[in-house]
Amino acid sequence: MTSPVWHPYQRLNHSSNPAPKPPKVVGGDGAYFELEGGEWLLDACCSWWCMIHGYRHPRLVQAITDQAQTLCHVMLAGLTHDPAEQLARELVRITPEGLNHVFFIDSGSVGMEVAMKMALQYHILTDRPEKTRMLALKRGYHGDTSGCMAVCDPDNGMHRLFSPLLPQHHFAPAPTAPFDAAPDDVEGDLAALREVLERHHHEIAALLMEPLLQAAGGLNMTSPHYLRGARALCDEFNVLLVFDEVATGFGRTGKLFAANHADVTPDIMVLSKGLTGGYIGHAATLATDRVHDAFRGDSDIHAFMHGPTFMGNPLACRVALESLRVFEEDDYLGKIARLSEVLTRELKDDAALNACDAVADVRVLGAAAVIEVHDASALDGVREFARERGVWLRAFGRWMYTMPAYITSENDLQKITNVMKAWFSSGLADQR
Numbered sequence: 313m314t315s316p317v318w319h320p321y322q323r324l325n326h327s328s329n330p331a332p333k334p335p336k337v338v339g340g341d342g343a344y345f346e347l348e349g350g351e352w353l354l355d356a357c358c359s360w361w362c363m364i365h366g367y368r369h370p371r372l373v374q375a376i377t378d379q380a381q382t383l384c385h386v387m388l389a390g391l392t393h394d395p396a397e398q399l400a401r402e403l404v405r406i407t408p409e410g411l412n413h414v415f416f417i418d419s420g421s422v423g424m425e426v427a428m429k430m431a432l433q434y435h436i437l438t439d440r441p442e443k444t445r446m447l448a449l450k451r452g453y454h455g456d457t458s459g460c461m462a463v464c465d466p467d468n469g470m471h472r473l474f475s476p477l478l479p480q481h482h483f484a485p486a487p488t489a490p491f492d493a494a495p496d497d498v499e500g501d502l503a504a505l506r507e508v509l510e511r512h513h514h515e516i517a518a519l520l521m522e523p524l525l526q527a528a529g530g531l532n533m534t535s536p537h538y539l540r541g542a543r544a545l546c547d548e549f550n551v552l553l554v555f556d557e558v559a560t561g562f563g564r565t566g567k568l569f570a571a572n573h574a575d576v577t578p579d580i581m582v583l584s585k586g587l588t589g590g591y592i593g594h595a596a597t598l599a600t601d602r603v604h605d606a607f608r609g610d611s612d613i614h615a616f617m618h619g620p621t622f623m624g625n626p627l628a629c630r631v632a633l634e635s636l637r638v639f640e641e642d643d644y645l646g647k648i649a650r651l652s653e654v655l656t657r658e659l660k661d662d663a664a665l666n667a668c669d670a671v672a673d674v675r676v677l678g679a680a681a682v683i684e685v686h687d688a689s690a691l692d693g694v695r696e697f698a699r700e701r702g703v704w705l706r707a708f709g710r711w712m713y714t715m716p717a718y719i720t721s722e723n724d725l726q727k728i729t730n731v732m733k734a735w736f737s738s739g740l741a742d743q744r
């Protein structure tokens with residue numbers, strides 16, 4: 313019997329050519345999960361970048377269990393509770409200075425929807441109602457809901473089919489200067505941003521970006537100087553700066569938040585994926601006093617009309633609090649620095665890998681690494697190849713990447729990088 317579960321992002325093959333059945337996961341422990349039949353796989357992408365503590369972390373499991381004994385859920389409209397209050401305080405403490413207000417939602421996409429609604433309403437409330445469009449970056453990804461699809465990369469994103477449904481926004485080129493670029497090297501990228509702002513700032517409410525690391529767009533990395541330049545341009549043109557730190561937040565780029573590399577405070581910042589250590593879906597959109605205080609007032613248009621049923625869910629807030637405690641007490645930034653060293657040594661600095669014909673570029677930032685190839689077909693079959701070697705590795709497009717859980721040991725990380733390199737040294741990438 314075929315399964316009624318409809319899986320994401322894949323074609324449903326014709327019955328004469330059925331898709332392979334997805335392996336069934338029955339448990340997990342640390343950086344590994346277990347399949348039915350007893351096969352264990354080392355997760356190279358920590359379940360879409362969110363399981364930063366790995367599976368079945370005893371403290372996170374205990375936090376959810378304890379909270380479940382007390383209060384699983386209650387509405388946040390007109391009520392409050394300790395887990396939401398405490399998590400909001402913690403997020404204000406750890407995020408860049410000035411982000412003092414926290415709006416909870418249930419996913420990263422909805423967090424970005426909230427960011428865009430806040431930006432638009434902010435300008436309405438400060439007498440600039442003509443600012444109704446967003447400025448986003450090519451190669452960006454901000455989620456799959458309608459509002460988010462409209463600000464994902466318009467050409468190579470995965471939402472082309474829906475363009476008739478979507479509002480038209482403005483796009484600037486993806487930044488090209490690498491992470492370690494000198495200030496001069498980002499001038500071209502910033503000039504391209506300035507050009508769009510000069511022409512259209514009167515109708516632009518906010519500039520949206522995944523700071524430093526455009527994750528789903530192929531792990532495209534850029535420099536902290538670009539973030540500083542973008543901050544200055546937003547101030548000049550009265551445009552709000554929104555950082556989508558759904559993927560970069562909680563250590564992925566080597567600092568707690570990508571914004572910390574540049575000492576920049578965005579006006580609005582969105583967090584999700586790592587927020588709860590991946591244990592329950594949740595998200596938070598943070599705003600500065602400037603944005604928040606514009607909503608003070610007595611008219612109808614002052615209320616912020618958004619309120620997901622599960623916002624501030626106590627189980628999610630409680631596990632997020634525990635996740636943050638573990639992150640600080642177990643020195644995760646130190647662990648991330650060590651993972652980054654291994655990724656740099658084993659991939660970025662590996663002469664043989666870089667010399668492969670199929671390989672276009674190798675990049676590392678924090679606990680994220682990508683091998684970019686010239687032609688996507690060079691990665692056909694990577695998943696099966698890696699699984700035979702005990703690793704769960706999902707390549708997409710022209711990118712083979714790893715974003716491991718931070719608790720991954722050096723040996724395990726080397727197991728991942730060895731599999732990534734073996735694909736190229738075996739010549740499999742060249743035969744495609």
Ligand SMILES: *Cc1c(COP(=O)(O)O)cnc(C)c1O
Binds near residue numbers: 556584
């Ligand atoms: C995953 C992701 C989102 C969407 O988050 P969901 O929780 O899947 O809705 C938004 N922005 C970025 C940068 C992401 O990586």
